[in-house]
Amino acid sequence: MTSDFSEEKRRAATWFRQLRDEIVAAFEGLEDSHAEGPLSEAAPGRFEVSETKRTSDDGSDAGGGLMSVMRGGRVFEKVGVNVSEVYGTLGEAAQKAMAARGVPGMETDPSFWASGISLVAHMQNPHCPAVHMNTRMFWTPGAWWFGGGSDLNPCIEYDEDTAHFHATQKAHLDPHGADIYPWLKDWADEYFYIPHRHRARGVGGIFMDDRNSGDWEADFALTQDIGRAFLPAFVPLIEKRRVQDWDEADKDTQLIHRGLYAEYNLVYDRGTKFGLATGHDANAVLMSLPPLAKWV
Template sequence: MSDPYEARKTRAASWFRTLRDRIVASFEALEDNHGTGTPGRFEVTPTTRADGGGGLMSVMRGGRVFEKVGVNVSEVHGTLGERAQKAMAARGVPGMDRDPRFWASGISLVAHMVNPHCPAVHMNTRMFWTPHAWWFGGGADLNPALEYAEDTAHFHAEMQRACDAHDPAYYPRFKAWADEYFFVPHRGRARGVGGIFYDDLNTGGTTSDSWEADFAFTQAVGSAFLPAFVPLTERRVATPFTEADREAQLIHRGLYAEYNLVYDRGTKFGLETGHDANAVLMSLPPIAKWT
C-alpha cells in the first residue's frame, strides 16, 4: 500500500535542504565581510544511518566570525527500537509495537562565535512520521555569554513575528515551552535567553489542511532565523573584548555542552537510533571551560 504522505515527506525534506543552503551562503558572506585573515568556509560531509537514510553535515571551524558552526540536514528512516517505541507510546502515539516504522527529516544548526559579544545560537525544524501519526517540531534560542537586552528583544521579536502570522497564541505558548525545555535543572538556570520551542505539532489529525498549515508555520520559523540572528552578529562582531570576556564565553559554553549531553532530546534520539555520532554531536563547542 502506497504512503499518502510520500509527496509531503519529499516537500519537507526539500525545504530543509533549501533552508540549509540559504543559511550556509549567509554565514559564508558574514565571513567574507567581517574580520581579517582567511574567511572561513564550510566543510561538507555526507552522513549515513545504518538502518536507512543520512544527510549532510556542514561544519565551519576557525573562521573570522564563527569559531565553530554546524548546519546539518538529514532524512532518515527505518524501524524504531524497543526503547524508542516506548518513548513514542509515552507521547501518545498508538500502535508502535505493531508497526514501528518511522521517517524523519530536518535541519539542525548551532553556532559558536569568535567574539564573546556575539551570541551563540541554536535553531532546528523537523518533520517526523510514523504509520500512526506525524508532526512537526523545532524552534530557535539565543545563548549569549554577555547579554545585551536589545539583542534579546530583537531575537524574540522576530520569533514572535513568525508565530503571530499563523496563530497569536503560538508565541506565548512556545516561548514558555522554550523557557521550560532549555532549562538546566542541575544548575538551576536557563542555558540562554530563550526563544521558541515546539514539538508534536499536528493541529488537525490527518487532514490535508492541517499538514499544510503546520508545514507553513515550520517554514516560517526557519525563515525567521536569519533576520533574527544575522543583525546581532553584524552589530557585535567588531566589538573589542577582553580576556575576562573570553573566560565568560568559555564557561557559558560549558553550560551549553552540559545541557546538550544530558537533556537534549535530539541528541538522545540521534544516538539511540544509530545516526552518525559526529553529526549528532556537532553542537558541542570547540573549546569550553568549567570552574
C-alpha cells in the same frame, strides 16, 4: 494527501535542504564581509561538507544527510548546519519512548521516517551570541508531527539583542495566530532549562514538539516560518557585535557559559538522545558541542 505521506515527506525534506543552503550562504557571507574589528585580518571561514549515512541493524540503507561544519573562521569559531532524511525501524528503547509519548500504533509497528535541519553556532567574539535552531518532521504509520525552534545563547547579554531576537520571531509567528508566539516562547523557557544548574541555557526563543493540529499544510507553514525567522533574528546581532573588542576576561566568561551548553545537550536534549539511539552519525549528532569550554 497520500496514505504514506510520500509527497508531504518530499516537500518537507526539500524545504529543510533549501533552508540549509540559505543559511550556509548567509554565514559564509558574514565571514566575507567582516572587514574591521577583531580577527578581520584572518582568512574567511568556509564550510566543509560531508555526507552522513545511516544503516539499519541488517546493514541496509536507512538514509542520511549532509553535515556542514565551519571551524576557525574569523566570525564563527565553530558552526554546524546539518540536514538529514532517515527512515527504517526504531530500536526497542526508542520505540518504547515513542509509545510512552502516545504515538498511535507504535507498540505494533515501529517504522518511522524523519527529516530536519539542525544548526548550532559558537562564535569567536564573546560579544556575539551563540545560537541554536532546528526544524523537523517525523512520520510513523500511525501519526505525523512537526517540531523545532530557535534560541539565543549569549555569554554576555544585551537586552536590545534579546528584544530583537524575540520580536523577529513574534513577527513571523503572529500570522499563524496571536496565541502561537507566547505559547512557543513559554515552551522554550521550559524546555531549555538546566535543572541541575537552576537556570536557563540562554535568553530563550521559541520551541515546539509533537505539532499535529490535524492540518498538515497549516503545521508545515508554521514550521517554515520558524525557519524563515532565523536569519533576520540572528544575523543583525552578529553584524553589530562582531566588531567589538574583547579581553581575556570576556573569553573566560564565554568558555564557562559554553560549559552550560555542553551539559544541557549531553544530559537533556531530546534530539541528541534520539539521534544516538537511532544510530545516526555520532559526529553529526554531537556537532552541537562547542570546540572549547571551561568549568570552574
